[in-house]
Amino acid sequence: MGVTLETVDGRLAMRSDGDAPGSGVAIDLGTIDVRSLGGHPLVRAVGRGVGTVVDATAGLGGDAWILAASGRSVVAIERHALMHALLDDALAHARSTPALAHVAARITLMHADARHALAEAARGAWSILVDPMFPPKSKSALAPRDIRLVKEAVGDDPDAAELLAAALATTAARIIVKRPHEAPPLGGPAHHVIESRLVRYDIYDRPHLMPRP
Numbered sequence: 461m462g463v464t465l466e467t468v469d470g471r472l473a474m475r476s477d478g479d480a481p482g483s484g485v486a487i488d489l490g491t492i493d494v495r496s497l498g499g500h501p502l503v504r505a506v507g508r509g510v511g512t513v514v515d516a517t518a519g520l521g522g523d524a525w526i527l528a529a530s531g532r533s534v535v536a537i538e539r540h541a542l543m544h545a546l547l548d549d550a551l552a553h554a555r556s557t558p559a560l561a562h563v564a565a566r567i568t569l570m571h572a573d574a575r576h577a578l579a580e581a582a583r584g585a586w587s588i589l590v591d592p593m594f595p596p597k598s599k600s601a602l603a604p605r606d607i608r609l610v611k612e613a614v615g616d617d618p619d620a621a622e623l624l625a626a627a628l629a630t631t632a633a634r635i636i637v638k639r640p641h642e643a644p645p646l647g648g649p650a651h652h653v654i655e656s657r658l659v660r661y662d663i664y665d666r667p668h669l670m671p672r673p
């Protein structure tokens with residue numbers, strides 16, 4: 461079954477084709493918990509290097525939002541037209557919401573395939589985050605509805621290794637791959653690994669590209 465876009469309460473929303481019209485869900489960036497982000501595993505994985513972070517797999521925008529709320533400038537890239545449209549609407553809504561506008565202002569969203577866009581988009585960036593879809597351990601009936609809908613819309617990302625290769629071909633000093641615990645590393649053994657309850661961050665550092673202090 462496919463996924464349909466519709467307008468619900470003035471916001472762009474998605475629902476399964478079989479769901480009742482009007483039951484679609486929009487992305488609500490304001491619900492993401494951004495308290496005490498210093499200890500957040502993604503923020504720790506990105507570290508303190510100076511420069512933009514490129515989120516090569518923007519999806520629902522949660523990771524881009526956390527990074528922006530932690531003070532980073534983020535270039536978020538999404539290739540799927542439906543996902544891009546949803547996130548674009550969510551960011552426009554956040555920009556017009558006084559409590560969220562300063563975070564939204566740090567995110568630039570691009571509609572592109574990051575395998576091709578990274579060479580340009582990551583120029584001068586400190587790091588690149590890669591978080592491709594990964595088949596769940598079991599049929600995740602418990603996954604929140606928005607995650608299930610993303611899966612339905614996007615499917616798997618069988619070209620994830622090509623995306624990592626494109627990230628490694630840039631001049632970003634740090635590449636971070638977000639993976640479920642059960643997934644093998646996408647790019648061979650990582651230099652550092654940060655574990656959180658649900659996922660793992662595999663970090664590939666390129667010391668020759670690190671800005672000198």
Ligand SMILES: C[S@@+](CC[C@H](N)C(=O)[O-])C[C@H]1O[C@@H](n2cnc3c(N)ncnc32)[C@H](O)[C@@H]1O
Nearest residue numbers: 517518519520521522523538539540573574591
């Ligand atoms: C697991 S989701 C990312 C979730 C995201 N980190 C978040 O916080 O919501 C993967 C997303 O990356 C997108 N994607 C996968 N490969 C891509 C590529 N080469 N270029 C751009 N987007 C890509 C998919 O369309 C999907 O929306």
